[in-house]
Amino acid sequence: xxxxxxxxxxxxxxxxxxxxxxxxxxxxxxxxxxxxxxxxxxxxxxxxxxxxxxxxxxxxxxxxxxxxxxxxxxxxxxxxxxxxxxxxxxxxxxxxxxxxxxxxxxxxxxxxxxxxxxxxxxxxxxxxxxxxxxxxxxxxxxxxxxxxxxxxxxxxxxxxxxxxxxxxxxxxxxxxxxxxxxxxxxxxxxxxxxxxxxxxxxxxxxxxxxxxxxxxxxxxxxxxxxxxxxxxxxxxxxxxxxxxxxxxxxxxxxxxxxxxxxxxxxxxxxxxxxxxxxxxxxxxxxxxxxxxxxxxxxxxxxxxxxxxxxxxxxxxxxxxxxxxxxxxxxxxxxxxxxxxxxxxxxxxxxxxxxxxxxxxxxxxxxxxxxxxxxxxxxxxxxxxxxxxxxxxxxxxxxxxxxxxxxxxxxxxxxxxxxxxxxxxxxxxxxxxxxxxxxxxxx
Amino acid sequence: xxxxxxxxxxxxxxxxxxxxxxxxxxxxxxxxxxxxxxxxxxxxxxxxxxxxxxxxxxxxxxxxxxxxxxxxxxxxxxxxxxxxxxxxxxxxxxxxxxxxxxxxxxxxxxxxxxxxxxxxxxxxxxxxxxxxxxxxxxxxxxxxxxxxxxxxxxxxxxxxxxxxxxxxxxxxxxxxxxxxxxxxxxxxxxxxxxxxxxxxxxxxxxxxxxxxxxxxxxxxxxxxxxxxxxxxxxxxxxxxxxxxxxxxxxxxx
Numbered sequence: 001x002x003x004x005x006x007x008x009x010x011x012x013x014x015x016x017x018x019x020x021x022x023x024x025x026x027x028x029x030x031x032x033x034x035x036x037x038x039x040x041x042x043x044x045x046x047x048x049x050x051x052x053x054x055x056x057x058x059x060x061x062x063x064x065x066x067x068x069x070x071x072x073x074x075x076x077x078x079x080x081x082x083x084x085x086x087x088x089x090x091x092x093x094x095x096x097x098x099x100x101x102x103x104x105x106x107x108x109x110x111x112x113x114x115x116x117x118x119x120x121x122x123x124x125x126x127x128x129x130x131x132x133x134x135x136x137x138x139x140x141x142x143x144x145x146x147x148x149x150x151x152x153x154x155x156x157x158x159x160x161x162x163x164x165x166x167x168x169x170x171x172x173x174x175x176x177x178x179x180x181x182x183x184x185x186x187x188x189x190x191x192x193x194x195x196x197x198x199x200x201x202x203x204x205x206x207x208x209x210x211x212x213x214x215x216x217x218x219x220x221x222x223x224x225x226x227x228x229x230x231x232x233x234x235x236x237x238x239x240x241x242x243x244x245x246x247x248x249x250x251x252x253x254x255x256x257x258x259x260x261x262x263x264x265x266x267x268x269x270x271x272x273x274x275x276x277x278x279x280x281x282x283x284x285x286x287x288x289x290x291x292x293x294x295x296x297x298x299x300x301x302x303x304x305x306x307x308x309x310x311x312x313x314x315x316x317x318x319x320x321x322x323x324x325x326x327x328x329x330x331x332x333x334x335x336x337x338x339x340x341x342x343x344x345x346x347x348x349x350x351x352x353x354x355x356x357x358x359x360x361x362x363x364x365x366x367x368x369x370x371x372x373x374x375x376x377x378x379x380x381x382x383x384x385x386x387x388x389x390x391x392x393x394x395x396x397x398x399x400x401x402x403x404x405x406x407x408x409x410x411x412x413x414x415x416x417x418x419x420x421x422x423x424x425x426x427x428x429x430x431x432x433x434x435x436x437x438x439x440x441x442x
Numbered sequence: 443x444x445x446x447x448x449x450x451x452x453x454x455x456x457x458x459x460x461x462x463x464x465x466x467x468x469x470x471x472x473x474x475x476x477x478x479x480x481x482x483x484x485x486x487x488x489x490x491x492x493x494x495x496x497x498x499x500x501x502x503x504x505x506x507x508x509x510x511x512x513x514x515x516x517x518x519x520x521x522x523x524x525x526x527x528x529x530x531x532x533x534x535x536x537x538x539x540x541x542x543x544x545x546x547x548x549x550x551x552x553x554x555x556x557x558x559x560x561x562x563x564x565x566x567x568x569x570x571x572x573x574x575x576x577x578x579x580x581x582x583x584x585x586x587x588x589x590x591x592x593x594x595x596x597x598x599x600x601x602x603x604x605x606x607x608x609x610x611x612x613x614x615x616x617x618x619x620x621x622x623x624x625x626x627x628x629x630x631x632x633x634x635x636x637x638x639x640x641x642x643x644x645x646x647x648x649x650x651x652x653x654x655x656x657x658x659x660x661x662x663x664x665x666x667x668x669x670x671x672x673x674x675x676x677x678x679x680x681x682x683x684x685x686x687x688x689x690x691x692x693x694x695x
Binding site: 036070073110112114117119121126128129130131132133139153154155158167169172173175177231233236238284285286287288289290291293328330334336375376377378403405406407409439441442 | 499501504507527528529530531532533539540541542543547548549550551552554555556557558559560561563564605606607608682683684687688689690692693
């Protein structure tokens with residue numbers, strides 16, 4: 001709470017917070033320093049048993065940018081939050097409370113240097129690849145925070161990493177980007193008992209089972225990750241080629257049997273992060289008033305847990321192709337639509353694989369997003385519908401945003417999940433919720 | 443009855459007329475293109491410059507809303523539009539490279555392709571702010587002459603050269619004296635009038651260069667919906683190429 005109060009005070013110092021127009025700071029304020037931020041109150045009410053508050057979160061962001069010259073600047077962003085739901089209810093176990101109740105995190109600390117056609121960004125940052133929104137097909141550099149599934153904004157879902165990111169403009173509209181990081185952090189997954197805890201692998205062991213903890217996030221030169229992106233714009237076709245070498249950011253549970261005579265063998269589940277080589281491309285093209293986009297990523301070395309008892313380590317390799325094709329189009333009456341088809345294709349048999357996000361050799365998803373605005377975009381309804389085609393599990397998220405002023409917005413919405421327990425969206429079938437969010441920017 | 447003798451005399455005349463028309467048509471088209479090119483000069487002060495645009499939108503009896511933008515322009519096809527007000531939009535930016543457009547949204551964390559024709563605010567489309575190159579985007583044809591508010595004008599019919607521009611067609615009034623832009627009607631491909639624009643506030647904002655510092659756009663159907671674009675804060679300077687690289691949009695925020 002003290003951190004949030006500090007954010008509030010700094011925000012007040014940064015300027016007249018209630019003004020719609022940006023104003024010059026006080027005379028003592030350095031002109032090269034820009035400070036801005038926002039505060040948000042997020043409330044969620046779970047509709048199913050036990051119908052109760054599931055989020056009562058106060059968040060604050062504070063960003064400062066100091067411009068040293070046209071060729072150099074430093075940007076620092078922090079985010080803090082406190083979720084009072086853990087004090088208001090006793091529904092969540094202590095490990096979840098410790099993991100999700102409060103956080104103060106450095107979201108960005110970037111030194112940007114430019115010289116001619118070279119730009120270098122060094123520090124803690126998000127490096128985002130891809131053309132489509134609301135998808136991670138080629139957004140492979142940063143790990144993700146899935147503790148609230150994929151419901152927050154994507155920039156909040158990405159976990160920042162310490163990295164070196166360099167760009168070189170080879171020619172007009174042709175850019176080469178190289179990335180290297182020793183920050184081999186993994187995805188943040190919800191703890192057991194959390195509101196959006198994932199369904200675990202569908203193992204059926206007769207023997208006792210011990211699950212080892214996941215390795216701690218750490219810096220490692222030996223396990224460092226890196227890759228490149230080559231982007232070009234030709235005749236309106238925006239094309240990128242990517243390659244990234246990384247450890248799988250989602251742990252894979254390798255099995256081994258430990259003899260315990262005269263008792264039965266113990267099954268040890270050890271989370272590991274096998275190396276992946278990701279090759280892909282993206283493209284986008286605008287044909288007024290329609291925009292088409294596509295992303296493809298081939299993950300070489302991808303491994304999955306299997307229930308096949310004859311498999312020695314309980315893990316099989318299935319190189320995986322993820323792709324999407326999307327089209328944005330106006331529907332008339334000021335309604336914009338976006339339709340997106342995505343598929344995950346495994347190169348090999350998928351029977352016995354246990355992840356909710358993998359429905360078979362081919363897993364197909366269809367997403368439709370509709371947005372519009374009334375009263376000069378002060379009342380903005382939107383709808384997101386995503387369906388898993390093979391098992392008809394879906395997510396439906398209507399939302400209504402009300403722009404009260406240039407600084408203040410309120411939004412009411414819902415997240416409805418439907419489907420079988422072992423499907424991506426169906427695993428949260430009992431987590432339907434309504435939400436209310438207030439955001440104030442300064 | 444067909445008169446072969448008289449007909450044989452007509453052929454050379456017809457040929458001369460056809461050749462004259464064939465010669466005159468490109469000449470007229472050249473003149474139309476020249477007029478549009480000259481009028482464009484009142485909408486851009488230099489080859490490389492920065493300006494601020496305040497857009498005030500009004501709908502019926504509602505109180506007006508104001509959005510602020512800082513626009514970096516280089517050459518005829520490259521511009522970066524930073525959203526500077528109100529606070530809820532700060533951090534966003536638009537990048538136009540030729541006929542391609544991206545928006546950077548802080549919530550998404552990356553640039554995303556969008557069409558020029560998409561609405562930015564009020565009656566203003568992305569292309570109204572990100573591109574000011576009618577001569578590059580449209581083929582012009584002279585329709586005639588009219589007087590608009592006492593100003594004698596050329597009337598031009600502009601047809602989009604490709605589908606990748608903001609409007610399918612523009613009817614454009616340019617003053618005969620000085621070739622200043624005066625008025626424009628913007629049309630969809632269906633022929634529907636989308637909006638009407640009037641140019642005024644002509645000032646010498648850069649030594650030796652007069653600019654239209656105000657563009658008023660009124661909805662084609664609902665005349666009580668309008669947006670006023672005020673241009674100011676013009677600085678002529680060389681802008682580094684990194685401003686026009688979509689991969690740098692986040693860093694430039």
